[in-house]
Amino acid sequence: QKEVEQDPGPLSVPEGAIVSLNCTYSNSAFQYFMWYRQYSRKGPELLMYTYSSGNKEDGRFTAQVDKSSKYISLFIRDSQPSDSATYLCAMRETGANNLFFGTGTRLTVIP
Amino acid sequence: SAVISQKPSRDICQRGTSLTIQCQVDSQVTMMFWYRQQPGQSLTLIATANQGSEATYESGFVIDKFPISRPNLTFSTLTVSNMSPEDSSIYLCSVAGGTMNTEAFFGQGTRLTVV
Numbered sequence: 001q002k003e004v005e006q007d008p009g010p011l012s013v014p015e016g017a018i019v020s021l022n023c024t025y026s027n028s029a030f031q032y033f034m035w036y037r038q039y040s041r042k043g044p045e046l047l048m049y050t051y052s053s054g055n056k057e058d059g060r061f062t063a064q065v066d067k068s069s070k071y072i073s074l075f076i077r078d079s080q081p082s083d084s085a086t087y088l089c090a091m092r093e094t095g096a097n098n099l100f101f102g103t104g105t106r107l108t109v110i111p
Numbered sequence: 112s113a114v115i116s117q118k119p120s121r122d123i124c125q126r127g128t129s130l131t132i133q134c135q136v137d138s139q140v141t142m143m144f145w146y147r148q149q150p151g152q153s154l155t156l157i158a159t160a161n162q163g164s165e166a167t168y169e170s171g172f173v174i175d176k177f178p179i180s181r182p183n184l185t186f187s188t189l190t191v192s193n194m195s196p197e198d199s200s201i202y203l204c205s206v207a208g209g210t211m212n213t214e215a216f217f218g219q220g221t222r223l224t225v226v
Contacts, residue, residue, distance in 0.1 A: 002153075004153065008151070032213050034214065034215070036217075041219075041220075041222070042219055042220070043115075043117075043203055043217035043218050043219040043220045044154070044203070044217045045217075046112070046214055046215070046216060049209065049213070049214050051213070088154070090154075090215070092213075097142065097144065097156075097159050097207075098156050098169065099154070099156065099215055100153075101153040101154040101155075102153060103151065103152060103153050104153075
């Protein structure tokens, strides 16, 4: 079983739609949760960072962590064509260097 | 966040040869990390590079295949040795940052194709 599972998609939505991206994980010791956006031929760009459970909002982006279910989500409101990219979830234990990534979900927002 | 520059951005190499990838950071950092991103797979940590000591390799990665240098606090290199087509991948340099160094920032990656 992989440490982190993420549906690879691809996911296509019309402009303006609400997008929901999700990851599940198996290691209950994970405490730090991140979402990265990766455009084609670019490195991952940190979008959202959350410690432990709860919600965090930043503009059109909301990250949710449910540690009891080992489930994290990223919501994108009013999606734009510029949001078209691959979204990667990542997580780590406290004090650990190693980040565990999902395989990424490829999102296309259609104008 | 730190600005991370990698060279080369891409390369096509013959099997059996070696390629050295450079990573330059615009600020001093204690640890630098090298990841591999194979098609359709998760980013995977290869090793952690500390200045002044040998790199720490993750399971499945060995120094003979992926030697790493860390001569100072802003620079590191990763060499992919004796390459085979299975080494075709994107290689990414990363540093810790943010509050309590718990966030990870990445360079733009090096896209390697071995023929």
